Amino acid sequence: MKLRKPVTLILLITFFLACAGREPTPGVTDTEILIGNIQDLSGPMKELGMALPHGSNLYFNYINDKGGVHGRQIRMTMEDHQYNPQKAVAAAKKLIEQDQVFCLYQIIGTSPCEAIRPMLEENGIPLVAPATQSGTMSDRSKTGWKYIFHTDTGYDKQANILVDYAYELNASAKVGVIYQDDDYGENVLEGIAEAEARHGVTIQKEAFQRGATDFAGQVMNLNKGGATHVIIGGIVREPIIVMKTAAAMGYAPQFLGISPTMDHRVALGSGEAGEGFIAANFAQLYNSDTEGAELYRELFEKSGTDPKVMGMYNFYGFITAMVLVEGLERAGKRLTRDGLIKALEGVKGYDGKGVFRGITYGPNDRAGTEAVVLVENRGGTQRIISDWIE
Amino acid sequence: MTDMLGGLAQEVVSGIALGCIYALIALGFTLIYKATEVVNFAQGELMMVGAYVNFFIVTALLDIPMLDGALGFLLAFAGAVAFAFLFGTFLDLIINRPLKDEPVFSVIMATISMAIILRAVMALIAGPMTRLPLSPFGSGVIKVGGLFISVHDLFIISSAIVLVCGFYYFFNRTKWGIAMKATSEDPMAASLVGIPVKKVYRNVWIFSMVVATIGGVLLAPRTLLDTNMGFLGLKAFPAAVLGGFGSVPGAIVGGVIMGVIETVSMGTLSFYFPWVKEINDIVVWIVLIAVLMIRPAGILGREEIERV
Structure with missing residues (x-):
């Protein structure tokens, strides 16, 4: 009779210890x-x-x-x-x-x-x-x-790959980049800086604010700087307006885009101005x-x-x-x-x-x-034009 | 050097087109302010609503053969303007009338709420995707000398000029326009001399909504259609202040100055002086403050001199 209390106590303690050891994981139930x-x-x-x-x-x-x-x-x-x-x-x-x-x-x-x-x-x-x-x-x-x-x-690796690709297209290319002035753009610029060091060149950089709807000044500068290949670090609206603005100025460089610009609506929305636009993507297309x-x-x-x-x-x-x-x-x-x-x-x-x-x-x-694949826009439809590039 | 001048000239042209967009929105601000002394902070959103209505009708008409071209666009435009009439009347009913005798401040708060509501409701109706309206004027570009300008931008510029001239004439030469001006000076005295003040208020909201719709329809193919496009109104506001708040020609003068400064500072100035890139966002505000220090009423604004 006297023994029962300590035994119960020990049993209880062991039980609680066992429970503590198997604390349920937050957000996970049996179902x-x-x-x-x-x-x-x-x-x-x-x-x-x-x-x-x-x-x-x-x-x-x-x-x-x-x-x-x-x-x-x-x-x-x-x-x-x-x-x-x-x-x-x-x-x-x-x-x-x-x-x-x-x-x-x-x-x-x-x-x-x-x-x-x-x-x-x-x-x-x-x-x-x-x-x-x-x-x-x-x-x-x-x-x-x-x-x-x-x-x-x-984005940094993509930017790097795109710069290489521009030089592959044309060894005497002059590369420029237009980027969103935030963390996204900063990471693009890190890649650009690496590419600059590897190729021993200076790449022209133009920034825009997130949510901007007018890019005339930046596009004009790329034109003045003589950029023949322009990398766009935007999302959907930016590449469309940038390419249309360039077309409206009679400026026709080869546009290349970081993966967020790969959306098919860029191909649809940019019309003739976006013909031949090449964007990088980290996966196969839908x-x-x-x-x-x-x-x-x-x-x-x-x-x-x-x-x-x-x-x-x-x-x-x-x-x-x-x-x-x-x-x-x-x-x-x-x-x-x-x-x-x-x-x-x-x-x-x-x-x-x-x-x-x-x-x-x-x-x-x-x-x-x-790795990325390159996706080209022709006549409003997109097709992959490269193997995986690393 | 010629290169720099050529670039500068092109930027000025692009800046004028951008400025005329600001002018179209600023004109909406001006109209309501002129008659009611209320600053309508929902002006950008009214433009967004007008642009969406036009886009919905254009899309609906696309399925009908015959109406998938210019005719369809004209019909859609007429539809959007008709909607603007109704919506302007509605706004007068729900914002202006109930708050008629309240301080101007309450009405301004109501317009801010209206802006938020319109954005939210339109996001529910239209969904979150950015829409891609096509320009009814095609993607043609005209080359004059070494300068390029898109046909679409030409239409924006000419519409801004036509509307500003029209409203300038209206406010200074027509009976209704003068009645509106009188109402803004002193609604009580205006009603005593027989001006139907309520009607004046209603018409001014309708005008403002129609101007917003025209602006929205012209703007949408350029900036693409998005429920957040109304935020452009926040840029048109300083344009209106710069030109002289309440002055019709001031809207276009202020708009164009803002547009040109913005484009040139992002363009040539940033190109030759890289540090300008860092302050691009505030360049227009610096100019605005500088102008207001010299001319507190804005460039074309009339200084109010009150007898005390």
Whole structure:
């Protein structure tokens, strides 16, 4: 009789210790994995804010319909940061503390992603496939690098490749660049600086503000500087207006674009001015005959979405969802944040059903793919004109 | 040197086209201010709404053979202007009438709210994608000497000039225009001499909406159609102040000066003096403050002298 109390006590303590050891992972239940996404739903990049997650959900729903990942359904919850880094921090706080998401995914924009780095570190929460191609995302000297798994080829590498390509087209080319005056442009300039050093040249640089609608001064300067090949570090509207402005001035350099300009609406909207425009892209096109693109088109049609949404950005959401799912699959049934990080570190040469050149991570490697294909616009349609270039 | 002059001349031409866009928006500000002393901060959004309405009709007509060309565009334009009439009346009903006797400040706050609401509602209707309206005037470019100007820009410039001349004539030579001016000076005295003040207010909102629609339709193919295009209104506002707030010719003078300064500072000035690149954003504001220090009422503004 006397012994019973201490025994009960010991039993209770062991029970609590056991429970503490198997603390449930936030956002993961037996039936669901909750992931958090922060998009620009009402700011300058709001159209991407709609297209990207829609594409991702196409793939998540496809996986969910097949029974989910290890029996768990993937559910994505979204916040709006209006491309404002401060709002991104507030949104990330809400997702992590209030909604208790398992991991972050696809947060759009270089500046917003840079702003939440300390929170990733503090909470030990992974951010998979940030929707920016800035090379800084996989920079290991920055806070929280361990938690960011970047999928895309960096803007800096792309700019580098495009400069090389310009010289390949014409050995006596004079290269110029017009870039957005923010983190995106800064990363483009890093690549340009490397290329300048390698080729021993000076490249003319013209900046514009995010959201600008008039580029006459910059285009005029490129013309005055005699640039024969102009790299555009813009998104959709900027390349269209830049090329139209140049055409309206009778200035016709070869325009080359960093991947965000690869959207097919650039081809549609720029008309004759955009004939022959060549943009880099880190993945195969949504209309290519790769298995991944075929699956995308099939699921898109089944979803009954407005066909206008189909395109590069929507497909971008789709293919990065494949990378996240690959990581979740590899992490196994007992899902933890550390487990996901370890699992992703084990990804080697993952080609996402033929869409990527091969995504490879490692304990000290957070840069996914490092290659691009070149896409040319002829008569309003785009086609790939190169093999993978590294 | 000739190179520099050639570049400069081209920038001035491009700057004039850009300035005329500012002028079209500034004209909308001016019209409402002239009659009601209210600054309508939703002017940029009214332009956005007009441009979208035009775009929706053009797109709808595309499916009808016969109407997929110039005729369709004219019909759509007429439709958009008709919508502008209705919408202008509506704005007068919901903003101007209920707040008639309230301080001007309340009306201004109402216009700011209206701007936010219009942006949000249009984003719901039109979706977030940037639309790509085609220029009804094609993508032709005219070459004069060494200078290039697109046909579309020529239309922007001529519409701005025509509208400014039209409204200048209207305010100074016609009965209705003078009635509007009188209303703005003293609504009470105006109604005592038999001016239908309510009607004047309604008409001024309609005019302003129509001007905004014309501006939007002309602007959309150049800047592409986006629910955030109304933010351009924030650039037209200093243009209106620079030209002299409330002065019709001031709108175009202020607009063109702003446009040219902006283009030249981003162009030639930045090219030869790289440090200008760093202050491009504030160059126009520096000029604005400098002008206001010398002429507080703006370039063509009339100084109000009140008897005390």
